[in-house]
Amino acid sequence: MIAPLHARALRCLAQREHSRAELARKLDGLGSADEVEAELDRLADLGLLSDARFAEAYVRAKAARFGSSRLKAELARRGVAADLIGSALHDACGGSEPERARTVLRRKFDTPPADAREWARQARFLQGRGFSTEIIRSVLKESPGDEPA
Structure with a gap:
């Protein structure tokens, strides 16, 4: 019979x-x-439990919706070591952070910001998704007339 701990x-x-x-x-x-x-x-020795594999799977599953900052915070909250987080983010995301931000933004908002209020709304949305300020500014500046007054 299998022990309840092992079975769970x-x-x-x-x-x-x-x-x-x-x-x-x-x-x-x-x-x-x-x-x-x-x-x-025991599970780690058998290859059934791996923080590195967990981090890679988590980043692969969530990278299309979230920025690096949010992914780092979520993995750290789940107890993954910083070096494993960095490795997983580098392997899965690479330099595609601005492209991911554009994709997330266009999925939520059909049109570029028309005024400062809409620009701030879209910027807050991207910030909540974990994208850096520099990336948010660069993505929102790509459309003419979208800079806040």
């Missing part, structure tokens, strides 16, 4: 990739802290 871990990993910290939170309460850590180590 396998069920979670069968649904989607998890970071080590996420899976530890989900397994909390099914055993002692030492048992949970031992199970996580």
Whole structure:
């Protein structure tokens, strides 16, 4: 018979990739802290649990909708190490941040900003999606007459 801790871990990993910290939170309460850590180590040794693989999958799934800042923050919140975050972002996004910002903006707004109020609205939208100020300015300046007064 499979232990409840191991069974729960396998069920979670069968649904989607998890970071080590996420899976530890989900397994909390099914055993002692030492048992949970031992199970996580076992899963990592078997190649079933990998923060690097989780980060790559997360970035691949979300990169079309969010900027690098938001992706970094979400991965850090999920317990992924900074070096793994940087590697995943570099591999999946590369230098396409302005292109992604343009795509996200055009998907939400059909027309370029007509006045300062609309320019600010579109800029706030991109900022909420995690795009940097420089990229927001460059993307919104591409249309004539869209600079705020």
